[in-house]
Amino acid sequence: MRNILITxxxxxxxxxxxxxxxxxxxGVVAISHPEFDLTRPEEAARAVARVPGPLHGLxxxxxxxxxxxxxxxxxxxxxxxxxxxxLDAAFYMARAAVPxxxxxxxxxxxxxxxxxxVAPVANLAAYNVAKAGVVALARTLALELGPRDATCNxxxxxxxxTAANRAxxxxxxxxxxxxxxxxxxxxxxxxxxxxGEINGAVIPIYGQS
Numbered sequence: 338m339r340n341i342l343i344t345x346x347x348x349x350x351x352x353x354x355x356x357x358x359x360x361x362x363x364g365v366v367a368i369s370h371p372e373f374d375l376t377r378p379e380e381a382a383r384a385v386a387r388v389p390g391p392l393h394g395l396x397x398x399x400x401x402x403x404x405x406x407x408x409x410x411x412x413x414x415x416x417x418x419x420x421x422x423x424l425d426a427a428f429y430m431a432r433a434a435v436p437x438x439x440x441x442x443x444x445x446x447x448x449x450x451x452x453x454x455v456a457p458v459a460n461l462a463a464y465n466v467a468k469a470g471v472v473a474l475a476r477t478l479a480l481e482l483g484p485r486d487a488t489c490n491x492x493x494x495x496x497x498x499t500a501a502n503r504a505x506x507x508x509x510x511x512x513x514x515x516x517x518x519x520x521x522x523x524x525x526x527x528x529x530x531x532x533g534e535i536n537g538a539v540i541p542i543y544g545q546s
Contacts, residue, residue, distance in 0.1 A: 340364045340388050341528065344375060344430060345398030349499025350449070353517035354396060357525040364389070368399075375399055376421040381429035385437060392437035394445040394528040397430050400468075404461035416463045423467035424474070431478055431489075444487035445528040448475045449520075452495045452543060472539055479537030488536040490527050494520055495543040513545035 341358045345351045346367035359365050368375070368384045375381050385392065401422035403415050427448055438444030453461055454468035475491035482489050496502055498514035520542055526532055 338362055338364050339393035340366065340390055341394040341396060342366045342368065342385065342388055342392060342434065343396045343398065344368045344373075344384070344426075345400065345449075348398065349501055350497055350517045350520060351398050353521040354398060354524055357518075357521040358396075358528075361525070363394075370399075375426040375430060378429045378433070381426070381433040384430070385433045388437070391441050392434060393441070393443065394447070395430060395434040395438065396447050396524055396528065397427055398449050399426050399430075400449060400451075402464055404458075404464050407460055408462045411462055419463035419467040420470075423464070424470040427471050427474055431474065435478075435482070439482065439485040439487050442486040443530055443533065444482065444485075445532070446475070446478060446482070446487070446489040447524050447527050448489070448491040450475070450491045450493045450539070452493050452541065454493055455539070455541075476537050476539070483536050486533075488527075488533065490532075490535055490538045490540060492520060492523065493539060493541045493543075498544075515542055515544035519544075 341363045343355055346355050347369035355365055355367050366388050373380050373384050403419055448471050450471045451468040453465045454472045457465040472491055475489050478489040494515045496514045498511055498516050
């Protein structure tokens, strides 16, 4: 049995990812807000300490979205919030988890980025830049982990078909959105021993959009 630490576990995607790992018999440590504030480094360290025994995988799903203003109208609070939720938390979790992940061979890290990290959308500067930072973090970590028999990859979904997104965008074409179960299955495979040759990949998962 492997121990898998999953952040953002209470969200629409989180439930599917937790189910994918639990369904194959892995030990899942599910982390979510408000029990943990992963924008604080000491909370990231506390989350890693929750894992009973060796840590085999970090699946970092936590993030947040805000936008709607051009760069010239983006306020400091929105910019800082997007960096905190999307980039700072990813960095803190990686920094806290890596020592445990490389203590045995086969450690896995999977981040969730966004399509806008590589295809920016107007009026989403803070979100675009934060998610682009997650991609850079993942690729850097992959270079550092590869020689230690561990991997890091990042997924770039478009709009995910969750209840929250349906409520926020009721006129959307839900059939073209990415199913959480499809993302969860890809994450499950990337975190498996079979995916040891995939490292530093930036993987689009756009559904039909």
